[in-house]
Each structure stands twice: as C-alpha cells, then as structure tokens.
Amino acid sequence: MTALTNPSFRLAHLHWRRLLAAMLPVPVIVLAYWVANHLAAVFEITTYVSAAYLPAGVTVAVTMMLGAGYLPVIYLAICSMAVLIYGLPFAGFGYIDPLRETLVYGLGGLALRPIWRHASRLVTLKTATIFLLVALAASAVSALLIQHIPPFQGLLANGETAIVFLGGDFAGVVMGVPAILMLRELVTKIARRERPNLSWDRLGRDLVYTLVATGTALAAAWLPAALQLDTQSMALLIFLPIILAGLSNGIRIGFLVASIACLVYLHASVAWTAHPIQPIAIQMIFAVSVAVALLSGAAHDDRLFAWEQATYDLLTGLPNRRMLEDRLDQECLRAERGDQNFALLYLDLDGFKPVNDRFGHRAGDQVLFETGIRLKQQVRASAAMSS
Amino acid sequence: MILLPRASARESAQALAEKIGAAIERRIALESGATVSVSASIGVAMHPHDGEDRETLTRTADRAMYAAKTQRHHPGAPGPGRYPQA
Numbered sequence: 132m133t134a135l136t137n138p139s140f141r142l143a144h145l146h147w148r149r150l151l152a153a154m155l156p157v158p159v160i161v162l163a164y165w166v167a168n169h170l171a172a173v174f175e176i177t178t179y180v181s182a183a184y185l186p187a188g189v190t191v192a193v194t195m196m197l198g199a200g201y202l203p204v205i206y207l208a209i210c211s212m213a214v215l216i217y218g219l220p221f222a223g224f225g226y227i228d229p230l231r232e233t234l235v236y237g238l239g240g241l242a243l244r245p246i247w248r249h250a251s252r253l254v255t256l257k258t259a260t261i262f263l264l265v266a267l268a269a270s271a272v273s274a275l276l277i278q279h280i281p282p283f284q285g286l287l288a289n290g291e292t293a294i295v296f297l298g299g300d301f302a303g304v305v306m307g308v309p310a311i312l313m314l315r316e317l318v319t320k321i322a323r324r325e326r327p328n329l330s331w332d333r334l335g336r337d338l339v340y341t342l343v344a345t346g347t348a349l350a351a352a353w354l355p356a357a358l359q360l361d362t363q364s365m366a367l368l369i370f371l372p373i374i375l376a377g378l379s380n381g382i383r384i385g386f387l388v389a390s391i392a393c394l395v396y397l398h399a400s401v402a403w404t405a406h407p408i409q410p411i412a413i414q415m416i417f418a419v420s421v422a423v424a425l426l427s428g429a430a431h432d433d434r435l436f437a438w439e440q441a442t443y444d445l446l447t448g449l450p451n452r453r454m455l456e457d458r459l460d461q462e463c464l465r466a467e468r469g470d471q472n473f474a475l476l477y478l479d480l481d482g483f484k485p486v487n488d489r490f491g492h493r494a495g496d497q498v499l500f501e502t503g504i505r506l507k508q509q510v511r512a513s514a515a516m517s518s
Numbered sequence: 519m520i521l522l523p524r525a526s527a528r529e530s531a532q533a534l535a536e537k538i539g540a541a542i543e544r545r546i547a548l549e550s551g552a553t554v555s556v557s558a559s560i561g562v563a564m565h566p567h568d569g570e571d572r573e574t575l576t577r578t579a580d581r582a583m584y585a586a587k588t589q590r591h592h593p594g595a596p597g598p599g600r601y602p603q604a
Contacts, residue, residue, distance in 0.1 A: 455519055459572050462523060466565050474531035475563045475575050476520040477583040478538065481590065482556040494548050498556055505541040506520075509534070515521040 157204055163189045163311070164208040184299040186212060187236045188307015191269070194240025195247050195308070196315075206233040228280050231273065236304070239269035252436060253312070254382050259429040263305065263422050270301040298414035305421045309386050337384050340376035344392040347372050352399035363412040366396055373420055374427045381435065382428025389424035393417045444517075446496055447503030455517035478506075519579075528564050535560040559587035 164186060190205050209229040242265050246258050274297035351365040369392045377385025393416060400408060442454055462473050480502065487495035506516060520538075525531050542558040561582025563569065568578040 452519060455521060456572060456576075459521055459575070462521060463565065463571055463575075467570070471523070472525065472565050472567075474522040474525040474528070475565070475579045476522065476531065476535055476538075477561040477563075477576075477579040478520065479559045479583055479587065480542070480556050481559055481587065482554075486554045486556065490548060490550065490552065490554065494550065494552075494554070497548055498546055498554065501546045502542055502556070505544070506538060509538045509541050510520060510522075514523065517519045 160189075160193055160201065160204050161208050161211070163193070164212045184303030185307045186232060187270070187273070187300040187303040188305075189311065190233060190236035191240040191243065191266070191304050192308045192311040194237045195243045198244065199237070199241055202233055202237050205237060206230065209233060228277075231276050231280055235269050235273045235276065236300075239265050239304070252432075254425070254429050254432060255436075256426065256429045256433050259382075259425045262308070263425070266301055266304040266308075270297050270304065273297070273300050295410050295414070298411050298418065302414045302418040302421075305418045305425075306390065309382075309421065309425065310390075313383060313386065333380070337376075337380060337387075340372055340380065340384065340388050341391055344369060344372035344376065344388045345395050348392045348396035349399055352396050352403055356400075356403035363400070363409060363416070366400075366412070366416045369393070369396060369416070370420060370423050373424050377424045377427030378431050380428075381431045382425060385424035385428035385431075386421065389420040393420050444503075446499050447506075449503055449506070450515065450517045452517045455515055458515045519576075525564070528562065528567070531562045531564065535562055557590070559583050559590060561586055 186209055190209070193201055193205055206229055209232050210226065213229060243262060246253065246261065250258060274294070277296055348366075348369050351368045354360075355362050355365050373385060373389045373392060376388040396416065397413060442450055444451055459475065466472055480498075483495065483498060486498055510516060522531060522534065539558045539560060543555060545553045545555045547553045561579045561584070563575045563579035563582060565575060569575040
C-alpha cells in the first residue's frame, strides 16, 4: 500500500508504461513494410504494376497516426525493404531514395495528421477530398524528385516512366491508407469486444454489389479480348457498381467492392488479353476506383450521420423522444387490431444533478453514457428506448 | 422512456423495472478516478389496462414515475403499484 502511494514509485511506473507504449508501434511498422514487400512479390503482375507502391501508403498512414517522431523508423523500414527486394548492398539503391520516400510521404502524412487528431469523424466528404489531394500532391512531388535520384536517373529518360511512378505511388497511397485505417478499426473493435452490427438485409445488399462489381469487371476484361480490341476503356464500367455500393452502403463496403473489382479486372485482363497491358491504365483504374468509392461512401456516411444526429441522442446512443412517440402510436394501433399488449416505462435518474454540480459536465456526460449502456444491456432488442 | 412490446403482465414489466434499477445503481467509475452512483425512479403503464392511447399512457407512466420518486424519498407514500389510475 505504501509502495502504491509513494509518488516516486508511481512516476517510475508511468515512465515504463510510456516507454512500452512508444516502442510498441515499431515492430508493427516493420511488419507492415514486410507485408508490403511480400505483397509486392506476389502481385508483381507486370513491370511497374506491383504492390511495391504500398510503402508510400504505409508511410502516409504511419506518420498520420503516430507523428513525425516515427520518420527514422520509417526510413529504416524502407531501407530494409529495399535490401529484401533488391538484395544487398542496396543494388545501387543507395540511402537517398528511401529518404525521398520517407520525406515526401512522411510530409503527406503529417499534412493529414490534424484530421486524425481532431476530427470527430475521420471520413467525411471534406476529409476524403483533402486526403485525395494530399495523395496526388505527394505522388507528383515524388515523381519529380525520382528523376534526379541515382537508381532511377538513367531509367527515367522518358516522361512515360515518370508518370508510371506517379500513378503507382498514387494508387499505393489511395489504396493503402484506407486499408490500414480499416484494419486498425477492426483490431480495436475486436480488442474492445464490440459486437458487430450485422443485419442479413445489409449483408445481402453488400453481396449483391460485390457480385455485380465482379461481373462488371469480368465483362470489362473479357469483351475487348473477345472482340480483339486493344483498349482498356471498358474498365470505366466498373466505376458504376462501385459508386452505387458507396452511395448506398457507405465507405467500408465501397472500398471493399472497389478492391475486389480492381483485382478481378486486373487478373482477368492479364489472363485474357493478348495485348500488353498499360501500367498507367491499371494504376489509374485502381486509384480512381478507390477515390470514387471513398467520395461516394463519404457522401453516404455524411447523410447517415446527419440522420443519426437528428434521430438519436448522441451521448446515450438512444433514439430521441419523438421517434419513440411514433412507435408508441404504432403499438397502440396494433394493440387495437387485437395483437398483444405492451408496457410503457418512464425512467428518471435521481442523484444526477449533484454529480453534475460536483464533478462537472464531463462527469455528467460519462454517467449518462454509462446509464445508456446499462439500459441497453437490460432491455431486449425488440423493446424501444429513447432518451 | 422504454416501450416493451408483448408484455402481458404487469409483474414482468415491474420485474424489468427492478432489474434496470439495480443495474443503474451500480457505482460508476469516472475518468477522474472517483466513483459516483445514481439511481432510477421508474414508472410503469400497461396497455390497455392503464390507457389505450399515447396521451393517457404517457401521463400514467409519468405519474407512476413521480410516485416512485416520492416513495423513494418519503417511504410510506403511495407507491407506483398502488397509484390510482388516471
């Protein structure tokens, strides 16, 4: 007991915990780059179309979430990845090119950091737009710099190769960052043991959009091959199911549908088309698909948020009173038709005001929040509650 | 305000009210480290026994809630179960 109340002991305790918490992301970052590297080996489909662009996305995500302090770790991770891919000692890769990647995409992530730290909701139409602009700007700067850096200097004599690098990194950031954020969200949900909010109706719609997008992607790859046309413009068709999925089911499903459609299209067109596939076309299909999914999904989520705000009490997560009064009228009508009876309960908190007065509004909010959770635990799902 | 469909007996609604009351009375730990406790006064109205439309039902439930509150503070006053119907 004395040890616990001794201030120096508590300080040391806090210090260790902080140190541990600060070190914890390091293996995660290295692992993320290792995964990106392996994906690059698996998805090296044609030259310049590979998951080797993912480090740009990982760098943006890491600096966005953890801040500038992790730039040296990112630099080391990119260096080790270069060793893994191109062999020791960097095969002419040098230490400069990893620096370009770290700095350009690190700055991009830092530009997005205010959104991560301060936004009440991460993805809105506005933040999605900012994210896409930052991704494009960072990729453009990176493509300009790359022409003056040793390993690529000779390779990039023509503009086409530069634009392929621009498109590759842009696709890597646009696909990688949402994927990492969604993965993080999933891990936190599992860690908090939150029950997933599943409904068959919703899952059915998700499945339909996924199937339609897969079918469209297959058709877009197969038709030009069957008609012996040298074109990838049919791929524009896959944007349609992606927009629909995003607009009606939100950003997560939009993103998943976009990723599935792109991968199906890529593999089908490589398998079926005799003509060599244009890397920039593939990269743009990937990047624009995800951009479209993010924007339409954000538009859906914005609308959903506005509706929830109008319908639910934000603190307790309970519907508001007007919504329940409508439900009460419905139950009265249903009971008149001879259906079963029902009960109405009124609840008032005693002792709430003293807590609010003594500990402040923040404590009062916490009490309301906790009460909302306990109510939801006690009352079965068919019952309706309001604040 | 809680609406409980398919509740045929007042006893089951009262039992739920007591369960909710007990859950809410458990102490709540605040972020600051302090723990506080609040309690709930719950009033029950049954359809069709206490009324068949929204206004009557909400009025009955509201009165029963205040009766519960009064009884909590002044034991011996008419409780929610004994409250005369509206």
